[in-house]
Amino acid sequence: MSDLVLIVRLAGERVAFLVDLVASVVELDDIAPVPRAAPHIAGLAALRSRVLTVIDAYRSIGLERPGTASREAVIVELDGHPYAVTVDGVDDVVEAVATGPLGAQLQGGWLRVAAGTVESDGDILLLIDVAALIAGPQAIAA
Amino acid sequence: MDDLIQDFIAETREMLTALGGEIVAWEADPDDRSRIDVIFRFVHTVKGNCGFFELPRLQALSHAAEDALSDVRAGRRHADQALVSAVLAVIDRIGEMVMALEQGEEFAGSADQPLIDALSESQGLERSGSAHGLPPASAASTNTQPLRTIRLSVDLLDRMMSGVSDLVLARNELTRRLRETPADAAIHTAFDAVSANIAEMREAITRTRMQRVENLFAALPRMVRNLAAELGKQVVVAVDGGDVELDREMIEMIRDPLTHIIRNAVDHGIEAPDVRRSAGKPETGMLKVSARQTGNQILIEIADDGRGIDGDRLVEHAVASGTLDQKSAAGLSEAQRNALMFQAGVSTAAQVTAISGRGVGMDVVRANIERIGGVVDLESRKNRGTKITLRVPLTLTIIPALIVSVADQTFAIPRSAIEEIVRCKGEAVHIEHVGGSAIAKVRGRRIPMLSLADLIGVTRRDEDSPTLILLKPAGGDVFALAVECVHDHEELVVKPAAPAVMATGLYAGTTLADNGRPILLLDAAGVAATGGISLDAAASHEAAPPVQERAEAAPLVLLFRGLDGVNHAVRLALVDRIEEVPASAVQYGAGRLRVVIADRILDLDGCEGQTLGPKLRLVRMSDGASELAYGFSEVIDIVPHDTSISPAHAPGPVAGVTLIGGELVELLDPHFIFAARDLGADFGAAAPLCILPSGDSWMENLLRPLVESAGYRVIIGGDKEQRGNAAIIFRNAENVREAQDDPRTILIRNNGPPTAGVETVHRYDRVGLLKVLASHLATGARRA
Numbered sequence: 001m002s003d004l005v006l007i008v009r010l011a012g013e014r015v016a017f018l019v020d021l022v023a024s025v026v027e028l029d030d031i032a033p034v035p036r037a038a039p040h041i042a043g044l045a046a047l048r049s050r051v052l053t054v055i056d057a058y059r060s061i062g063l064e065r066p067g068t069a070s071r072e073a074v075i076v077e078l079d080g081h082p083y084a085v086t087v088d089g090v091d092d093v094v095e096a097v098a099t100g101p102l103g104a105q106l107q108g109g110w111l112r113v114a115a116g117t118v119e120s121d122g123d124i125l126l127l128i129d130v131a132a133l134i135a136g137p138q139a140i141a142a
Numbered sequence: 143m144d145d146l147i148q149d150f151i152a153e154t155r156e157m158l159t160a161l162g163g164e165i166v167a168w169e170a171d172p173d174d175r176s177r178i179d180v181i182f183r184f185v186h187t188v189k190g191n192c193g194f195f196e197l198p199r200l201q202a203l204s205h206a207a208e209d210a211l212s213d214v215r216a217g218r219r220h221a222d223q224a225l226v227s228a229v230l231a232v233i234d235r236i237g238e239m240v241m242a243l244e245q246g247e248e249f250a251g252s253a254d255q256p257l258i259d260a261l262s263e264s265q266g267l268e269r270s271g272s273a274h275g276l277p278p279a280s281a282a283s284t285n286t287q288p289l290r291t292i293r294l295s296v297d298l299l300d301r302m303m304s305g306v307s308d309l310v311l312a313r314n315e316l317t318r319r320l321r322e323t324p325a326d327a328a329i330h331t332a333f334d335a336v337s338a339n340i341a342e343m344r345e346a347i348t349r350t351r352m353q354r355v356e357n358l359f360a361a362l363p364r365m366v367r368n369l370a371a372e373l374g375k376q377v378v379v380a381v382d383g384g385d386v387e388l389d390r391e392m393i394e395m396i397r398d399p400l401t402h403i404i405r406n407a408v409d410h411g412i413e414a415p416d417v418r419r420s421a422g423k424p425e426t427g428m429l430k431v432s433a434r435q436t437g438n439q440i441l442i443e444i445a446d447d448g449r450g451i452d453g454d455r456l457v458e459h460a461v462a463s464g465t466l467d468q469k470s471a472a473g474l475s476e477a478q479r480n481a482l483m484f485q486a487g488v489s490t491a492a493q494v495t496a497i498s499g500r501g502v503g504m505d506v507v508r509a510n511i512e513r514i515g516g517v518v519d520l521e522s523r524k525n526r527g528t529k530i531t532l533r534v535p536l537t538l539t540i541i542p543a544l545i546v547s548v549a550d551q552t553f554a555i556p557r558s559a560i561e562e563i564v565r566c567k568g569e570a571v572h573i574e575h576v577g578g579s580a581i582a583k584v585r586g587r588r589i590p591m592l593s594l595a596d597l598i599g600v601t602r603r604d605e606d607s608p609t610l611i612l613l614k615p616a617g618g619d620v621f622a623l624a625v626e627c628v629h630d631h632e633e634l635v636v637k638p639a640a641p642a643v644m645a646t647g648l649y650a651g652t653t654l655a656d657n658g659r660p661i662l663l664l665d666a667a668g669v670a671a672t673g674g675i676s677l678d679a680a681a682s683h684e685a686a687p688p689v690q691e692r693a694e695a696a697p698l699v700l701l702f703r704g705l706d707g708v709n710h711a712v713r714l715a716l717v718d719r720i721e722e723v724p725a726s727a728v729q730y731g732a733g734r735l736r737v738v739i740a741d742r743i744l745d746l747d748g749c750e751g752q753t754l755g756p757k758l759r760l761v762r763m764s765d766g767a768s769e770l771a772y773g774f775s776e777v778i779d780i781v782p783h784d785t786s787i788s789p790a791h792a793p794g795p796v797a798g799v800t801l802i803g804g805e806l807v808e809l810l811d812p813h814f815i816f817a818a819r820d821l822g823a824d825f826g827a828a829a830p831l832c833i834l835p836s837g838d839s840w841m842e843n844l845l846r847p848l849v850e851s852a853g854y855r856v857i858i859g860g861d862k863e864q865r866g867n868a869a870i871i872f873r874n875a876e877n878v879r880e881a882q883d884d885p886r887t888i889l890i891r892n893n894g895p896p897t898a899g900v901e902t903v904h905r906y907d908r909v910g911l912l913k914v915l916a917s918h919l920a921t922g923a924r925r926a
Contacts, residue, residue, distance in 0.1 A: 032660045035598030036646040044660035049307035051652040051660045053640035081640040
């Protein structure tokens, strides 16, 4: 059983998004901040006539970002709302197969946003749980 | 094939929805030809389609119903209640099966045969006593040509809509570029034409999103019927204004709140038939649902004629559940009490039923309506009914808003929440700081103030003269929001924001400005809550406790405008109630105006020399024993009043004048008003006794009414014991020649000269007679 996944670069790792969930990949223009929102909500951006809620993936996972944020974002839709998840770069769309549990302990925030692992061309990739990524860290606390 | 089945399902469901109202109407009047025709057409269509799709169960059901109905149409059979129920059961089953079909499941319900049998059973019964068939079918009467329509998926519509929005944005961008670069006049002309076309198209697409409210209302009669049957109540629904159009999304947003309100009305509002009867109402309750458009709002009213909201019980519940403390509960106005209904966890239902009464609901209703920029109004009169009005904007998406900014961040504020915009310059506006919070004083009125910059955590650049926007959130009190800059007024296409954004509580949605940048729409109530302004508390602190405190010190007076246009006040304690009577109840009789209220005659004051309209409103006042009515034109207020008055120069119905709220008010003198009445004393059985001689027709017919109106019981002749108890005994002086020892005996003298040494009263000496009667009343009462 293989799925198509989109491989993106994030914090020095290559991670996978299920292609079915990804609407497009874009470069964001202006991001308008949303005061008082959770820290991982980077703001709002416009994509054609839609308003995207921009999710800062670094902050959602709980990582420190080296340097400035990239403008590259993966557009996903969840419960009817479009989101843009900022990533460091987009590699490719490949076929991947789900693997069994690895036994290795995922570190920190990665554990929270992991939906499992997939294998493609001999590489093991972390499959991102998009809903958890969007919900951000405080969802656990709540 | 799959597509065809989907079409069949969609068509059948659509017909079922449309049929809802027809079925209930048919049930009310089983002989109604046009309804039978509509229902017949439905089962006929279903039967035809089923044969095509090989759905044998559906086909058997619809076929049986078709047979039964066609018998009715042909006059071979009478449509009785049993048949109606059987057909309804079949239609319900068809609905369930289609639902199962849609979800790709096997329908799991019980066998169909009993349903089919029910159709023919009732037929058997009917055949035996079939004397009154329907006339044979004439040409179908309601065969109007339906509008040509096609079905579109909502997704497609949404894509068209967002495509047009993109087009508008692209056009705006192009407009900007054209302005910057010098271009040919011909290009401008061409562009203007494109621009106009886009605008037209946008409007047309927007129209496609509109739906008739009928879609919302069609299911209601059936729902109410089922609910009422379940609860053993009788309810008639009147639906009005189904042709009003509303945004499709809006209709979906209103559906649940509306359903909830109607369930509440049937369950709690409308009483059981026997309760209604003993309350003097018709057994069948009335539920009116109507929609109408006013300006850019749609008003949906749900009114019942049930028992109304029990404010006391709401308060009890709120106190018991800890949402309200006893002290503030005491000071709530009627409207504030009723508004408790919208608080979470408060219910008026005496018992929790399966249908409603868990106190979860009305709060959600209000929240849902407010989320789409609407308002819920509540009006309730005890035992008269409840009216709930939903005011919602015409479309969900386009909201007129004001664009403001602070530190380069731009926000929109819905114009409906804005009361006023004031600049902090000059005398009229001051900002005061009290204990870390700011209060704006605008023309003498103190208003809590928030700074948008503080709220969003940026540093303020210009402390001196911010612009204040006075906001009045729905159901709350005014507060001021300081912003740096007010830009523009725009009609914005607002979309709900992502949950993570909504979680801040500050925003109502997102939108794109004309330049294509995203803007957040501020939610006035959310801003107040985030800024620490407790709106509800502010409202009740202002209204409730002060009134109560003053109430202990000063008596409350009812302030009203008399028919003469002058403001009057009367102590509230004297006021029994306020009533409205038709002008025909007011009559001039026996020297003064009187009003008839429910078999009682009350003296009427305040109307002398005034022209009365068709209706007269009056205050019923009571001094504890007797009652009178005072006409007025409108109630102004109930206020505490303890300041001194300037007395009137002569005694009269007005004790004097005083100032209330800076206006001259005439304070009524209740003592004078009650005293001025022709007081017929009424002692009941304890009335003193008066003995009149028998056989004296003058005394019997002329004296007796006077004696009685003075408060005596009258006995003609009377036995020894009665004479002993009598307070007064009248005798004709002609029959008596000597002075009387008994002071109770009064001699009535005719026209002849008085006899020396004998005290008599001339029979037409009214004053003398009344004086005698009055002086004996006290002794007589003691004796009795």
